[in-house]
Amino acid sequence: MSEQIKPDLKFINSVINAGGESLKKCFQCATCSVVCKVTPDDKPFPRKEMVQAQWGLKDKLLSNPDIWLCHQCSDCTAYCPRGAKPGEVLGAIRKLSIEHYAFPSFVGKAVADPKFLLLTFAVPVLIFGAVLMALGNLKIPDGEIVYAEKFMPVPVIDAVFIMSAIFAMIGFGVGITRYWKDLTSGTKVKGLPMAAIMATVTEFLAHKKFKTCEETVDRSRSHLFTFYGFVGLAITTTWAIVYLYGMQWLSPYPLRDPMKIFGNLSAASLLIGITLVIINRLKHAEKAGSGSYFDWLFIGVIFTIVTTGLLSEILRLLHVPVLAYPVYFIHLVVVFFLFAYAPFSKMAHMVYRTTALVYAKHTGRDKA
Amino acid sequence: MAENKKVLVIGGGFSGLTAAVETAEAGSEVIIVEKTPFFGGRVTQLNKYFPKLCPPNCGLEINFKRIKNSGDVAYHTLAEVEKITGQEGAFEVTVKIKPRYVNDKCVGCNACAEACPVEMPNEFNFGLDTTKAAYITHNQAFPFIYAIDDRYCKGKACGKCAEACKYNAIDLDMKPETITLKVSSIILAAGWDLYDVSKLDNLGGGKIKNVITNMQMERLASPNGPTAGKVLRPSDGKEVKNIAFVQCAGSRDENHLPYCSFICCMASLKQATYVREQYPDAKAEIFYIDIRTPGRYEQFYWKVKDDPNVTLTKGKVAGITEDPATGDVILEAEDIFGGKKIRRSFDMVVLAAGMVPSTKNSKIPVEVSLTPDGFVLPATLQKGIYAVGTLKSPVDVAKSVQDATGVAIKSIQSARR
Numbered sequence: 001m002s003e004q005i006k007p008d009l010k011f012i013n014s015v016i017n018a019g020g021e022s023l024k025k026c027f028q029c030a031t032c033s034v035v036c037k038v039t040p041d042d043k044p045f046p047r048k049e050m051v052q053a054q055w056g057l058k059d060k061l062l063s064n065p066d067i068w069l070c071h072q073c074s075d076c077t078a079y080c081p082r083g084a085k086p087g088e089v090l091g092a093i094r095k096l097s098i099e100h101y102a103f104p105s106f107v108g109k110a111v112a113d114p115k116f117l118l119l120t121f122a123v124p125v126l127i128f129g130a131v132l133m134a135l136g137n138l139k140i141p142d143g144e145i146v147y148a149e150k151f152m153p154v155p156v157i158d159a160v161f162i163m164s165a166i167f168a169m170i171g172f173g174v175g176i177t178r179y180w181k182d183l184t185s186g187t188k189v190k191g192l193p194m195a196a197i198m199a200t201v202t203e204f205l206a207h208k209k210f211k212t213c214e215e216t217v218d219r220s221r222s223h224l225f226t227f228y229g230f231v232g233l234a235i236t237t238t239w240a241i242v243y244l245y246g247m248q249w250l251s252p253y254p255l256r257d258p259m260k261i262f263g264n265l266s267a268a269s270l271l272i273g274i275t276l277v278i279i280n281r282l283k284h285a286e287k288a289g290s291g292s293y294f295d296w297l298f299i300g301v302i303f304t305i306v307t308t309g310l311l312s313e314i315l316r317l318l319h320v321p322v323l324a325y326p327v328y329f330i331h332l333v334v335v336f337f338l339f340a341y342a343p344f345s346k347m348a349h350m351v352y353r354t355t356a357l358v359y360a361k362h363t364g365r366d367k368a
Numbered sequence: 369m370a371e372n373k374k375v376l377v378i379g380g381g382f383s384g385l386t387a388a389v390e391t392a393e394a395g396s397e398v399i400i401v402e403k404t405p406f407f408g409g410r411v412t413q414l415n416k417y418f419p420k421l422c423p424p425n426c427g428l429e430i431n432f433k434r435i436k437n438s439g440d441v442a443y444h445t446l447a448e449v450e451k452i453t454g455q456e457g458a459f460e461v462t463v464k465i466k467p468r469y470v471n472d473k474c475v476g477c478n479a480c481a482e483a484c485p486v487e488m489p490n491e492f493n494f495g496l497d498t499t500k501a502a503y504i505t506h507n508q509a510f511p512f513i514y515a516i517d518d519r520y521c522k523g524k525a526c527g528k529c530a531e532a533c534k535y536n537a538i539d540l541d542m543k544p545e546t547i548t549l550k551v552s553s554i555i556l557a558a559g560w561d562l563y564d565v566s567k568l569d570n571l572g573g574g575k576i577k578n579v580i581t582n583m584q585m586e587r588l589a590s591p592n593g594p595t596a597g598k599v600l601r602p603s604d605g606k607e608v609k610n611i612a613f614v615q616c617a618g619s620r621d622e623n624h625l626p627y628c629s630f631i632c633c634m635a636s637l638k639q640a641t642y643v644r645e646q647y648p649d650a651k652a653e654i655f656y657i658d659i660r661t662p663g664r665y666e667q668f669y670w671k672v673k674d675d676p677n678v679t680l681t682k683g684k685v686a687g688i689t690e691d692p693a694t695g696d697v698i699l700e701a702e703d704i705f706g707g708k709k710i711r712r713s714f715d716m717v718v719l720a721a722g723m724v725p726s727t728k729n730s731k732i733p734v735e736v737s738l739t740p741d742g743f744v745l746p747a748t749l750q751k752g753i754y755a756v757g758t759l760k761s762p763v764d765v766a767k768s769v770q771d772a773t774g775v776a777i778k779s780i781q782s783a784r785r
Contacts, residue, residue, distance in 0.1 A: 029616070029657040030702035033709060034686035035570060041709040044702055079570060079686060081621030 008056035011096075015053050018112075019292025020092035026050040026084035032076035037212040038069060040365055045069065046076055046086040053089060062097045063182035068349075068356030069366055070094075073213030074288030088289040095294045098348045103174035111344035114293050124336035128329060131156050145316040145324050148251050152332065154244060164340035171343030172351050179352060183359045193362035200357045216284050218276070225273025226302070232266025239263075252316065264313075270306045274299065298346035304334045373783040374399060376461055376551040378449055378732075381409020382427070383757035383768040384557030389434040390776035391555075392441045396783050399549055400435075401447035401463055403730075405515035406505050407432065409559050413492065415589040415597070415642065417765050418634055418665065423591075425508050427765075432510045445511065450546070452554065452733050456752025456782050461549040467542035469516035474537035476504065476512045483532035488520040490594070494562075494584045496602065497594035502529045502538075506592035516540075553752045553782035555775055556734070556744065558726040560758040563618040563625055565721050571617055572688040577603040578697050578716045579688060581617075582635050585718045589642040599643055601716040603695040608650070611643050612699055612714040614685040615656040619722035627741060629722030630762040633660045636720045637672045644675060653679040653712070655701050662764075683710075688717065723762040752782040 016023055028051055033044035045066040052060050061067065067090050074087040095112060102108020110116035131152065132138045141150035148154045183189075203209060207227075210220030239259040243249045253260045277299055281291055291299075308331035315324035338347060360366035373396055377388045380402030392398045400407075411417055411424045420426075435441045444465055451462040470480070486501035493499075501520040504512070516529065516538070523540055530538040562583050566574035578601045580588070587593040588600070599608045613636035618624040633656070640652040659680065661669040672678055687700030697717040703710050728742040736755075737748035744755040754775045757768035 027620075027657065028704065029620075029684040030682075030704050031684050031686040033702040034684070034700050039709070043707045044709045047702060047704070048707070079623070081616075081623060081684075083622050 005055055005057070008058045010056075011058040012053065012056040014096055015089065015092050018092035018095045019294065020053065020085075020089035022083055022085040022289075023050065023053055023089050023092075024084075025082040026054065026080075026086070026089075027082055029081060031079050031081060032086045035075045035079045035214075036070075037073065037075065037214065038071055038209055039066075040069075040367070046090050049090060049093065050084065050086055053093060061093050062100045063179065065183060065356040065360050065365065067093050067097060068353040069360055071209050071213065072288075073210075073216055073219070074284065075213065075215045077289050078215040078287040085289045088292070091292060091295065094349065094352070095292065095346070097179075098175075098344065098346075098352060101175040101179050101352075102344050103171050103178075107171070107341065108344045111297075111341045112294065114297075117297070120341065121333065121337065124333040124340070127160060127336070128152065128332050131160075132329075140321050140325050142321075145319060145321050146252065147312070147316070147325075147328050151325055151328065154251070157332070160336065161339060164336055167340055168342045172348070175343050175348070176351055176355055179355060180359075183356070187363065189359070189362060193358060196358045196362035199361050200354060203357075204354070216280060216288055218280050222273050222276030222280055225269050226277060227273070229266050229268075229270025229273050229306070232262065232269060236263035236266055255317075267306055267310055270302070271310065274302045274306060278303065294346055301334050301337050301345070305331065305338060308334065373397060374549070374551040375553050375555065375779045375783055376401070376459070376549060377555045377557055379403075379409070379557035379559055379726075380407035380443070380445070381557060381559045381757075382411045382431075382765055383559065383759075383772045384409070384555070385428070385431040385435070386769050386772035387555045387557060387756055387776050387779070388441055389431055389438065390773050391779055392438045393434070394776065394780055396440070396780050398441045399551065400441065400443040401449060402443065402445045403448050403558075405445050405468060405513075406509045406511070407443070407445070408510065410583075411765055412505070412509075413494075413583060413590075414586045415591075415593070416638065418638070418668075419766050421638070428510070429508070443511075444547075446515070448730075449733055452753075455750070457552050457785060459551050459554060459752065461551060461554070463547050463549060465545050465547060467518065467544055468513070469518070469521070469538060469540055469542050470502075470514045471537050471539055471542075472511075472513060473535045474513040474533075475535055476514065477534070478504075478514075479532040479534065480514055480516075480529035480538060483528040484521075485526065485528060486520050486522065488517060493587045493594045494581065496580075496584055496587055508592070513537075553754070553779040554734075555772075555779050556732060556749075556753065556755040556759055557757060557772070558730070558732060558759055560723045560725055560762070561729055563629075563722045563724050565617060565719050567624060568618055568719070570686055570688070571614060571719060572690070572697075576688060576690045576697060576717075577601075578690070578695055578714075579719060580716065581719050581721045582613075582632060582639065583721070585639050585642070586635075589639065589646075599646055599716075601695070606695075606715060607647060608643060608716045609647055610650065610713075610715045611640070611652050612685075612697070612712070612717045613640065613652070613654040613720055614688070614699070614717060615654065615659075615720045616684060617719035617721045619720075620657065625722045625724065625741065627722075627762065628660060630660075630662065631764050632720035632722060634662075634665050634668065634764070636718065637661075637669055639718060640672055640675075640678050644677060649677075651677045651679070653681055653714070655681050655683055655685045655699065657682075657684050723758060725759055727759070754778050 030047045033047040039045050070090045072087045077085045077087040099108045099112045110120050137151055207220045207224050308327050312328040312331050375391050375396050375398050377384045377400040380400050388398045388400045408428050414424050446466040447463050450464050454460045480502040481500040484500040484502040487498040488501050489495045490497050490499040492505040502516045504514050572579045591597040601608050619629040636654050643650045682704045683701040685699050685701045689698045696713045698713050700711050725742040737745045744759045746755050756772045756775045
């Protein structure tokens with residue numbers, strides 16, 4: 001019996017608008033599935049995703065673990081005889097999947113759409129602006145630069161970021177629960193597959209998948225720097241909490257303090273990583289595609305976080321208050337953006353990809 | 369009316385020969401210049417050609433005979449046009465003629481080739497074997513006069529061919545000459561080259577021994593080819609019982625040739641029959657994006673498809689590797705209908721490489737606009753100059769012949785205006 005296909009035209013257009021404008025060029029030759037080094041042999045991607053997207057088969061795509069098995073090496077895009085850029089199209093589908101599972105969904109829509117860019121940034125600007133106004137700190141303070149005491153008190157920062165982290169956790173929790181339900185519907189998967197989780201984490205820590213890329217193999221290095229930069233900064237933050245609340249020791253901390261050294265090294269790693277990301281993206285644009293709004297928003301936020309973070313420190317040490325305080329303000333705004341909108345921006349890939357990989361390993365779809 | 373009614377045809381392949389004989393038989397004087405030492409072009413290199421699957425001589429011999437019988441056709445081999453000036457009715461064409469080192473006293477006895485100590489790659493067989501520097505391409509070549517390739521020949525320092533020749537036909541002192549032709553109209557029939565498969569890095573890049581091109585396959589199957597028509601694979605001469613064809617090897621690919629080369633699907637279907645007819649137990653598999661059978665060729669496709677030993681697999685081959693132990697070739701493709709990535713091993717693999725207009729490798733000395741792929745846009749040619757066949761788009765022999773016949777009329781009109 002043949003299956004009747006009802007194309008979802010709106011979905012086709014949303015793939016096209018999300019960075020998959022080359023979608024319709026695909027003529028299903030399957031070069032992509034063959035040159036892809038990370039696809040399974042059985043029902044390989046991305047050829048089938050290309051035809052599913054052309055036909056608007058939304059349900060087949062958004063909950064499809066294969067879109068996350070793809071690491072956008074772009075070998076497919078480089079060898080595509082039609083310029084259909086399967087790597088970019090799968091990136092667009094991933095974006096739509098993040099948006100689809102977003103909770104609350106209006107935040108998902110706002111982060112995904114350039115029309116709401118200013119609005120999404122206005123939220124942290126207004127929050128931090130209101131705090132400064134209430135404290136009467138809406139001016140450049142005199143004397144030695146101390147961000148915490150003279151500008152934005154630590155308890156306020158902690159309160160705002162704890163709230164935004166809770167907001168993000170709820171978003172991730174609901175999103176990933178929905179996604180896991182869709183993934184496992186009709187299968188016998190029950191409970192948490194611990195072995196698959198361990199396999200995914202060990203593979204990820206060494207970036208094994210990334211290293212199989214050919215066209216853009218240098219991405220494994222840039223992503224590794226970025227990832228471990230973030231890991232280091234997370235450790236630094238925990239360390240600082242111990243100093244502040246455990247030892248009642250207030251910032252700024254001396255440059256030779258081990259926590260400070262560790263934090264600065266992590267920031268350097270992040271800066272190197274994200275700069276390499278940008279360089280690689282530009283270098284490979286011709287063969288691998290130039291990326292979407294969603295990609296560049298995420299890259300831009302991380303780049304701004306690390307540069308404003310380092311500049312806040314440098315400007316404080318050089319004592320340039322007129323620049324230091326505004327830069328620090330921007331830093332707080334972009335960090336808020338990254339935290340609060342994590343389930344809706346490309347940052348969500350860390351959760352969705354990990355989940356898809358766990359599922360794929362558990363079901364034998366991904367063997368490596 | 370122009371005083372000079374001569375028509376110049378540049379290129380002595382099937383298109384050029386057809387245009388020349390049709391023009392001459394309508395009463396105009398014709399001159400053909402051919403870059404290589406022999407006429408017949410690409411068709412000469414085929415084993416059989418569509419639509420009737422005749423051996424090439426079947427059509428070429430008639431044309432050669434018509435040229436010989438017509439008093440109105442002059443021809444030059446090893447001749448390349450360097451400059452064209454003037455206008456319709458009064459073109460002046462500078463032609464450089466390279467030395468053949470053999471004159472028309474040659475009777476084709478092969479003594480020079482036997483005496484020649486130099487082996488060179490056989491370009492006529494696309495490098496599948498070697499030939500002597502004093503050579504003839506095959507036993508029905510036209511003109512049937514040997515040629516000496518001075519890129520390899522050691523010249524008078526050796527001179528063994530001249531000693532061996534009983535007819536005084538060899539002249540190693542022959543020098544290049546430049547002639548000027550005055551003609552009324554010009555037909556461009558410079559034809560096509562095969563796409564350079566070394567650019568297809570994921571298909572072995574021309575480095576795997578048992579991966580050959582479709583034109584090499586024609587030579588392997590041809591009775592006057594390197595194996596006298598037995599389809600044996602290059603690495604070890606093993607009979608090819610399990611062959612695969614890789615369609616669109618370069619064609620329909622923005623990174624290589626963005627257009628469909630028109631002939632390759634039919635060529636591979638035809639070549640599958642070469643192997644099937646030669647070895648009753650042989651298997652052939654054709655990997656394709658779409659099988660294209662222009663015009664009335666559909667029935668040939670049905671015939672090949674109905675052969676239980678021929679498999680047509682939808683899915684473009686995008687990876688080719690060699691099994692170093694056996695010399696077998698491993699193809700990687702997605703079997704689209706089966707939904708699986710497959711790796712299959714074959715005795716030999718044929719790349720269905722595409723057609724490239726000869727303008728890509730040698731510029732035509734006329735003002736003309738070309739498509740980005742090098743095809744001539746005929747409307748942009750100067751009045752009195754016409755292009756035929758594969759210079760304008762990828763076409764088969766039958767379509768080239770029709771086109772050449774039509775262009776013959778145009779050139780006669782130019783000559784009589």
